[in-house]
Amino acid sequence: MSSDKPETAGQQGKIGPEEHEENWRRLGNEEFDVVVIGGGVTGAGVALDAATRGLRVALVEARDLASGTSSRSSKLFHGGLRYLEQLEFSLVREALHERELMLNRLAPHLVKPVSFLYPLTHRIWERPYTAAGLLLYDRMGGARSVPGQKHLTRAGAQRMVPALKRDAMIGGIRYYDAQADDARHTMTVARTAARYGAVVRTSTQVVDFLHEADRVAGARLRDVDDGRETEVRAQAVINATGVWTDELQRLSGGRGRFRVRASKGVHVVVSRDRIVSDSGLILRTEKSVLFVIPWGNHWIIGTTDTDWNLDLAHPAATKKDIDYILEHVNTVLATPLTHSDIEGVYAGLRPLLAGESDDTSKLSREHAVARVVPGLVAIAGGKYTTYRVMAKDAVDAVANDVSGRMAESITDKVPLLGADGYHALVNQIDQIAAAHGLHPHRVRHLLDRYGSMVHEVLALGEQRPELLKPIDEAPNYLRAEVVYAVRNEAALHLEDVLTRRTRISFEYPHRGTECAEQVARLIGEELDWDEQRVSDEVQRYCARVRAERESQNQPDDQAADATRVAAPEAREELVEPVS
Structure with missing residues (x-):
């Protein structure tokens, strides 16, 4: 076992067994400017943003880093073509700016370009309509780190993706986005926060809030591996728990200004040789889009988009979910996939802001920040790609709770651990x-x-x-x-x-x-x-x-x-x- 002392290890972003024990002691003995609840990408991003502004920061997570939504996404850093069609231009522009930052400066080791073929199925109108949208997409994102769109005849599209049925398209357009291992990326954001001084501790559940007069002044914590409890004190607490946001808001005694609705997304994983292709695919469905995403020696295919009101920690994929994915992808594949081709399945929950629509696929992916009670801010909604912007907004929201003048966010200039060199x-x-x-x-x-x-x-x-x-x-x-x-x-x-x-x-x-x-x-x-x-x-x-x-x-x-x-x-x- 490494003999690095915690203070040295912290400078390296090390979060090992010694730091785990030392950080429990620190949580109980020190007072922090900000305590962040939730070790998903948003919480890790908040901890990094706050730490690099010079604040004293602690991040606690009940289970493991990225154990919820942030390990179960489509693993894309993308603007979201369907949001463009829904006229959410600001969201797309923001997301594409973040994609560019990741590819170039912040995480070039973790975030990589990935190509997709968009098969065209209607003559006359579809190609110029889609080309115009993709041109806007490329312009918004600058297309500096990825190639721009390329138009293909049916024969050209067939050469790029031989797995497609010949009658499944009349041509195609290839475009680029970016992808990353979401769990690995989230963990690296958290380690980078530790590198800049944040106390990061997993297996640490918030079981109650501390109050002083009408303010939240910290939290009561439980070590979920051994049952120990302690109290951590802070000038401000940020609830970044995603689909658990409402649960934590109730625990605080505050009603909150928004509700979070969980939408289940299921993905299946098949071997790379089951779909012969040099590119990923994006397919329209009656509700949304379906991605076929290259993933090493595999393809990830998804996703579904359905309401989920059951256990938040362990969303379960059903046979119906898997059948839906296979049915839609098989409409274009010359050799259909079967259940026996599936090597893996995972299900995750999107934290959507409730209230905009009864259809989860139409709920906004914008994020919201709200003051639940004095001293407690909640952030929810958004999408993985824009985690850094969400984090900035959440830290900005506690500026009045933290003593002293707060520095501006600088995370657009802070490469994640492993990027330098x-x-x-x-x-x-x-x-x-x-x-x-x-x-x-x-x-x-x-x-x-x-x-x-x-x-x-x-x-x-x-x-x-x-x-x-x-x-x-x-x-x-x-x-x-x-x-x-x-x-x-x-x-x-x-x-x-x-x-x-x-x-x-x-x-x-x-x-x-x-x-x-x-x-x-x-x-x-x-x-x-x-x-x-x-x-x-x-x-x-x-x-x-x-x-x-x-x-x-x-x-x-x-x-x-x-x-x-x-x-x-x-x-x-x-x-x-x-x-």
């Missing part, structure tokens, strides 16, 4: 690979996950060469990545590593069960688990996978939810907040 390392891939006895393709994969922190991962193999070997049954990942996740990336449970630090849970047909014991033993060596704890972690994880598989055979949300929630929680001390 990334491009130079790309040019050195062959030398790095040779020095560590790895294939250059492996080093490229690592660079696109860790950026310039890749040397920290590879250094683990110097004392223990076996760590530079692949995980059995999940060879896309090295064993060193598991150890690094525990020492540096706040991973505390087997589920954290298999589901979010890696994406083994949906990238392999076994969904992580066949490598669970090996990974648990690697984690256990770092966290001093005994045999019983290793066994418990494996059993809990496998029970989760069984419950998810069974839920995906259920006909409706109620049956799927009942099946999924029967699986045990990795964090056993989670409690229902007192309302």
Whole structure:
């Protein structure tokens, strides 16, 4: 285990076991300017924004970083073509500006260009109509870091995507957006916040708020792994809990100025060889759009858009959801996909601002910031791509609660950890690979996950060469990545590593069960688990996978939810907040 002291580790953005314990002490003993509740991308972004303004910041998350919506998105940094059609020009412009920042300055190691083919199906009007929209899209985003649109005949589109039925289109237009591993990106935002002084602690649930007169003055916290409780005091608290926003607002005793509605989005994952294509696809549906997104050796296909009023932590995909996706994608594929082609499935919840419409696909993706009670601000809505703007607005909203003059937001100038030096390392891939006895393709994969922190991962193999070997049954990942996740990336449970630090849970047909014991033993060596704890972690994880598989055979949300929630929680001390 690393011997770095917490203060040194904090400068490096390290969030390991020592920091986990030290940060519990700090939460109880220090007073903060801002406490952020929620470790999704918005909460992590708020912590980074506040910390880089010079504020004393703490971020607490009941489960794991990105354990909710922020690990279950379509994994795109995009303006949103359908929002353009809905005339939400300001939202699209803002999102495309953020896409450009990520690609160029803030996270070039994590965010990459990705192409999509838009198949045309109507003669005369559709091509100029779509071209005009894409021209506006390219102009809004500057199209500096991605190529502009390219028009294709039917034959040209067929060459680009041979998997399409010949009669499924009359031509096509290729355009570019960007994509990222959402869970990895969120975790890196949180680590960057720690690098600039934020106290970041997972497995830390807010169970009540502290009050002074009519103000919120902090929160009562519970460690959901061991049941300890403490109190953290702050001048302002920011509720960035996404679909849990209303629950936290009730806990505070304030009514709030908006409600959040959960919309379920389901994605399925199939092997890359099941769809022969050099580009992703975007397809119109009767309600919205369906994406076929390249993802390493896989395709991610989604999403659905339906109301969800059941368990917020574990939204469940149903057979109906999966059938919907297969039915729509098969309308254009020459070789249809079947249930047996599906290697992984995941479901997430979008936090939409309620009230605009009964149709979730038409609810606004704009975000809102509101003062719930003095000392407590809530932020909700928005989309993953605009997390940095949302964070800025949330911190601006507590300016009157925090003593002293607040500096302006500077996160548009703060690269995430791993960004600095990334491009130079790309040019050195062959030398790095040779020095560590790895294939250059492996080093490229690592660079696109860790950026310039890749040397920290590879250094683990110097004392223990076996760590530079692949995980059995999940060879896309090295064993060193598991150890690094525990020492540096706040991973505390087997589920954290298999589901979010890696994406083994949906990238392999076994969904992580066949490598669970090996990974648990690697984690256990770092966290001093005994045999019983290793066994418990494996059993809990496998029970989760069984419950998810069974839920995906259920006909409706109620049956799927009942099946999924029967699986045990990795964090056993989670409690229902007192309302």
